[in-house]
Amino acid sequence: MTLQDLTALLHEGVPLAQLLRIEAIAFEPLTLRMPAAALALRPGGTTSGPALMALADVAMWAALLIANHGQDLSRTTQLAIQFLRAAAPGPVIAEPRILKPGRTLIYGEVWIRGESEDRPAAHVTTQWAVVPS
Amino acid sequence: MTLQDLTALLHEGVPLAQLLRIEAIAFEPLTLRMPAAALALRPGGTTSGPALMALADVAMWAALLIANHGQDLSRTTQLAIQFLRAAAPGPVIAEPRILKPGRTLIYGEVWIRGESEDRPAAHVTTQWAVVPS
Amino acid sequence: MTLQDLTALLHEGVPLAQLLRIEAIAFEPLTLRMPAAALALRPGGTTSGPALMALADVAMWAALLIANHGQDLSRTTQLAIQFLRAAAPGPVIAEPRILKPGRTLIYGEVWIRGESEDRPAAHVTTQWAVVPS
């Protein structure tokens, strides 16, 4: 699967991702990027919570698509986000990581930060259920 | 504060809410409604997780704006969503409730369901911090 | 199943519950009670977080045992507790509620308060997986 394939899958599966232009920029480690866009911003220019949550959910989904060779075999059952500080104005980066694969439940985390920053803006833990085929 | 005032505040504060057309339809109890829109949907016509999370966050923000007579005095520190079942295709309803007001931390919940359903699609708990003035 | 049967099951399954003397006091709605005990207290006489978490987990387990006619068919996959205020010194009450039964995943909440208080000390959401038989 190429980065282009992955980005196409993300945009098709979650149209909101297309609007926010969530794109994959690297495979190892998987890194997603959301350019600053008026629709994602709050007054003051920081990225809104809903936009960060959308990015996090799509990021973990991307990690699972890659792990499953492009097959969409799981759905979010739980997502918890802790907002740590406002993301600096500008693009936002997400790094998802599968912490525990499983036959029925999958658990992972996503770190989110402003592209120009080292310090995280948010930390996400999320659980996915494997869809019975 | 009128419903029109509230909806205007929501759209101004979170442009994504404008796009998804999140609107307040009742005050007692506070009820928000997100019409079915292509951008919020997944293949199959059910509302995507990111759209439901956006609705939940904006719904609790609306409850706090009302409690504070239109003043924006708090920000999300934590939001956890449990997806219970796919929302039926069509508009989605959110009912936020402040479970514990506080001087520094506020805690609440949001129930989300398809407009044509009684059974919930998701349950959200969320914590907000009062912004020092 | 009698209250005595239920309490016996709880003490057998989680010995810590025996130590903290978690007991069922009512079926409708299900209400569990943890007497004040030195081991559960913090300096100052309020009940410690770990004791409240133990009570919450056992309370939801009790609700599931009742729903399953005494059969132990599920295990905790996730538990999130929000501490709202210190419980008043004295016995503590837990009221569990199954919010969504399911064939594979179960979701519920537990409210916890000091026996002499109306206001809650903590709110818990918890997810359980049905154990394949």
Next chain:
Amino acid sequence: MTLQDLTALLHEGVPLAQLLRIEAIAFEPLTLRMPAAALALRPGGTTSGPALMALADVAMWAALLIANHGQDLSRTTQLAIQFLRAAAPGPVIAEPRILKPGRTLIYGEVWIRGESEDRPAAHVTTQWAVVPS
């Protein structure tokens, strides 16, 4: 602060920790250990969820005590545990880490595993509030 000082503080502050004999075994990185004890076990010999939650809460508290040179300046506001697999029978290890220190809110995680295992038994995220002095 010595490991002996720390363990004494933990046992004094949370008597339940004394019962479960939670002890600090290393500073860098901070590692806590809970020996297998009948009270913490479930039938089958695996450590119960409540015992793991107690260990996690005390572990983060230990990390904060060390960061504050033995002063107890914060209290748990939120704790979420994801159970990943049963811990092997035997002692259990917890490794807490402060992910974001803060003036009002602190956020951290705790990994828990059986002493004889590499794979984690549970992952905890937790938020603490700094107590106004």
